[in-house]
Amino acid sequence: MKLFQLILVLLLPFFAVCQTKKDNIKIIGKIAGKIPETIEYTLPINGIEYFGFTNSIQPDSAGNFEINVYSSKACFIDLSNSYKSFGTVIVEPEMTYNISINTESPENKFRVASKNEKGQALYNQIKTRNMITGDGHFESETKKYKNDSISSEAKQKIEYQRELEIAGFQQLLKDKTISKDFYNLVKSDRDYFYKGMQGSLAFINYLISAQKNNSLSPTEYKKLWEGIFETNPVTNLNLLSSPWFYFYVENYLRYNELIIDAIDRSTLTEFNKQGLIHTHNIDYAKKHLSGLQLEYYFAAYIYYEAINNNYEKELITLFEQFKKEYSSSSYTHFLEPVIIPIIAFHKKQAEPLNEKIKFITNTTTFNSVKDALKTLNGKQYYVDIWATWCGPCKEEFKDNAKLYELLKSKNMTMVYVSIDKDNREKQWLEMIHFYNLEGFHIRANEKLDADLRQLYGSQSMGIPWHFLTDENGNIIKKRLSGPSEIENLEKQLNEN
Template sequence: MKKVAQLITLAFAFCFQVYAQKHNVVIEGRFVGYDGNGKVGYSLGAVAGAFASNMITPDSLGNFVITANVKKTEFFRILYSDNNRYHLVELIVRPNNRYSFISEGIEIIDGTWWGYPNSPDIYSLQSGQSDGMMFNKLDKGQIYYNLIDNESHGILSYQDEWGLKQPDVLLDSLDEKINRQLIPLNELLASGEIDSEFYEICKLNVQYKYAERLATAIRSAFWHHKFKINDSIISKQLTHIYPKVFEKYPVNAETIGLIDNMIEYTDMYLEFLEDYKDGVYIYKKRKGNKAFKDVYAKSTQLLPGKVNKHFQQYHMVCNAANLGTVTKAHIEKYLADNDDMKDSYANQLIEDILLPRVEEYERLEYMEMPPECLFLDGDSIDSFTQLSQLLKGKPLLIDCWGTWCIPCRAQFNHIDSLKQLIKEKGITMVYIAYEYSDNGQLWESIIKAKGLEGYHFIANDKFKEDLKRISANNLSFPTFIIIDSEGRILENRAALASDGNKLVKQIEQLIQ
């Protein structure tokens, strides 16, 4: 009854009949706990999980109404989060329908929300069987659609989900997981609560979501130091199974637009096509933005027009936001080539916020380096022993990072909290860049922009090998290393700067 009472209080500012004069779809919703600040991004179109292209401002109670003209089945997605809760609602939208939802959201715990089952209460306006009266009925199909990929995410979760050391059963396990999740959908189809089109869309989403989870788990076993499988027989079996996942669930024009948020799976699929030659798959480790450029360019030939636009838009936003390989000229060309999307929220974000940011970074090329940022000749430093000798026996706090590594650059926002302790302990800060391509100008621009006081150099091949040695071949990025004044490595995997007081305590204990 509480939900029904809340539903009645949704923003019914205009009745459905008035809206229907100009629009054939009404979506009304409430975000419980909305703080009254800010706009909310949403998308409604032919591509499922599309980037938010429109904005709406709910009222003070979190209520809003969206109206639209829909000629065939489309996909709605709305996302909102504040410091306490995360809301995500998705709908399969048909013409001549009204949808209502109440989202209580997911509590954000320790900065994360993944892994907490959640679905909003979703209602659709339906007519009675005998009297023709219209009423709101709980829409089990839409609720289930929101639960399809509502499990723990991330490589660690996927690794726990699949028994990779038994490769022979992986494809059977994939089928079993898919069939198990289709059981409630089959029941809804049999009872008439959903139709065949709705069922097929949900079925595709179930199939591809589990395919993505399995492919991610297998791929991580090829490269991730925590999950790499050293058994050569099992590893070889996985290289045979990995292609079969994509052969069974390919990215194509018939299905891609119907599947919610296919970006990550499409990324893996494009890489797979690049590395699968003459019926043989050989994993190629890629690092750095440039390494992926040619791979993603193939999306133009692989993906249908609208879906490719969404895919390219997503990568343009991410690349510009992360200050990757895109330049001002590259962004301007993208905007000119996609003039039909100029009014979308994402393209406005690119033009109004990200383009000026890229321009600012390009201007840094002509600015002087702050005097506190000192540079060493990386070509002549082959080991940590040489580095310690060069810096005259000072204790060192080393930050190993790369211009291609977004989590590495996020650490720079926390360095200021260490400055006083570094000064008190007489510690020298050293930033070592581990690069895969010539990113010298971006490297310098990031140092300037962040004002990274200390010594800097780009590791040469010999230093990279020494870095792998001291990390016991478990090198990951970012990595912080603590070295004493005699050149002894006290901690080869120290806490990160973002780990609050953990790194401070380690420094205090190790550097006397």
């Protein structure tokens, strides 16, 4: 997961209502090391914890902060900054937690002092505790089992891993170190996470079956997939408390769509071409979800797709639809900040294109980087390899003003090479306009793409990738910093 730098400093009407009640959960924090401008924390609306639905608080100059929230039941609250998790607190009504955060020490960086602190410490050792810990989505975890050819064996291995993880909490419960509510919350979350892994393994085998690369046969992966929703249905209200609710339900909808209803993937591709894939996905969700679960999924879907910064206009329509269908929803305030940039993106398209943006024509004749650059102005070239679907690539664009000033002082030319396929040409043109990317632009054909991967040294080329060439397109420096590390980049260019 990836990934982002959005800070939501919004006081929700829902939250304001809660303040008239007793603030029955208190988190008192102390930060050592570099003090961030804000601490974001997930708000337990109806006991739900989702990485995007957050409030923020500003630590004082000494690193002290205090969070007061209301929840009638045990729930997770994750503390983070710019989508980087510090740690998770499992909170229960009428309790106080003292949090220590060390932003510079890799060890003991997050500690919860409370009567259940052993349980807090054990839970925070779990790398897959939520989406933004960076270590464990369903898909990344299932790589361990990709070569299993019998679903029962894969299931057994995953179940064994789950049991090992739960065993420590079972002992803490037995010792009365944690409460039954604490244990049940963790157990439910871990149960659903590992069932989600099984569903992901089945889905991956389904996807690669078209290339006959699947380890599990269709019979095996269908059996594995079907079984998880029998034992752990999406209708179980305990699932709502898990940070993995959204992704588990997403897997459930995939199963129904691709296996039960057998919707052809070409149909979904056509929805995508028409700019209607998100509308289709929400309409399909409405067939299988209802009530609070549908409201939560609908809101989480819009948020998750919006922060990918693909700026689909369709999401604006869906947001308006959500507001109409859930006029008093507590989630609306979380969605507004991520929809505003999409509105701005499409408004920008009506403005004239910056004359410093240059598109290179006849790119079909380019077989290599040298071919592409020899047609330009005969200077040294700072080359940015990117794609419209690459979040980190777009994050770098925020610091482009400093980059252009530096390149001008060095008499170097800016060149952007996109590895987007033909079906994303429209998005490519729109994003160049929106981010105001001054310089020369090339969208790589297959041969140029292959040459880039050979120069990079791997078929799984990592982007953004920045390098420097001479006037003839020969690479002088193969790895350079991006504009977000402008001081380091300047040192690298001075060494040239």
